[in-house]
Amino acid sequence: MMSDIRASIDIGSNSVLLLVADVSNGKLKEISKRSEITQLGKDLDKNKAFHADSMKATYEAIKSYAEDCDKHGVPREKIIATATEAARVAGNAAEFFQKIEDELKVHINIITAEAEAYFSTKGILFDSKFDSEIITIMDIGGASTELIKVNTKNFQILETISMPIGAVRSTQWLHDDLFVQNLQKVFLDFRTSIDKFQTKELFCVAGTVTSLGNMHLQRKEFEEDEVHGLKLKVEDIDNLFKKYSNSNPEQFLEQFPFLQKRSQSIRGGLHLVYHLAHRLLVKEITISTYGLRFGTLLEGKIKKEFLNGK
Template sequence: MITAILDFGTNTFNLLIAERQERGFKILLSSKQPVKLGRGGIQVNRITPDAFERGFVAIHNHMETIRGYEVDEIRAFATSAIRNATNGEEFTEEVYRRFGFRTRIIPGDREAELIYKGVRQAIAFGEENAMILDIGGGSIEFIICNNRGIVWKQSFELGMARIIELYKLSDPISSEEVRALENYFRQELAPLREVVKKERPLTLIGASGSFDTFQALIRHRKGLESDHYFGREILLKDYAKLHK
């Protein structure tokens, strides 16, 4: 059985086509379309008309790709930008009218749980606590977990699209903006600090493309080519140099 999975994120609409097999599944295709669904409206929880159209163009392109495979079912999911938008259901209803499939809007807590389940497919957890971080456009998810399951999880509406719209950041970012962001995150992530003190995770697992970028920047600074090797360790001292 071949399934096409569509993930409607705040910045990107992703497509994964996979074939179910006796043991697990085989990925046939993975692709993405930039959409920036939150641009111009994420701070007021609205999807703008322009963003609607960018989303529909991306879905149309994905559907063209899907037609090249013998897909048995399409499953679509939406996260932060759509779940928080006052016209989010209007968007998903229009998707159904145009393309013929329903979209499930995922709550933040469920999104964190699914991130954990996805990471668990690729990484063997130990007895000691680890913390997963997924950096999205609309939200970020922290999950503290071990080989027995999830210890704590929470989704924060602090995705990068929201931050950029809120602070109108310059490029390159200024030191004053960095300090303002640090103060903002320190305040908004207070619940995380408390639980980290209690549960003391020893490893941070990055579950989003931001960590690929961190790795590429670190390797570039060291004169190495970026290899996109899954599971490569990023040393805290190397990341600290990037932050400076």
């Protein structure tokens, strides 16, 4: 069977991720996987726009990724590139992404929160085994957190919510001494729906939780094979919180060099995971390194109804 080499780029509020893979005969073989922390959601609540330094870093990451796709024979117009919560909020998102398309020939799709849930679910269901027919997934980004309840047998999303809390936002709230106040407001705003996602076992994707899993293992470098499928008891999350909830970026980086620029936002992510796990009455977290970029790559296209504003 002929190979089908595809590429996806996930432009999040904290990181920009690339996946190039051969999708053939129902299987996925990774060719290239890269990650850059560009903090596109930095100061988003304050400015309602992308920060100039973050745009520069994001542009350079996408330029490098596009060149990588060139080497692997993926035409730039075929790259499946998506942007999420930060792009839905930032007033200068359309102008910035038009510049990328004009100069780099990569089209960016700003997708809805529902699309985020769909693609994250598609990614995690592709390479995980489940004891339960109904599971709950949590996807913590830089600016938003999606909770998804899904039937694993027929891939039916039963419930989903997108809350305006993420690792970058939480870090800024901690810095401004507004974390408790803002988190309580979010919990209050979603009080009628969040209880539907209470679960003993929570399946988690995205960089915050994968990083916490690697920290739990006390690894200096990121060990994806050990993190994928790792199960953390809520007591493990509690221990991480007790040890590191007051650490600064320099301390995180010294102990966990793999964090690199994520050391700037991991404290907020840790606080968020801790409080959400307890709010949802979670006993155990199962970590998956498969997420949105895997889902979009497997899908192969972005439907019009998944585009923000459509």
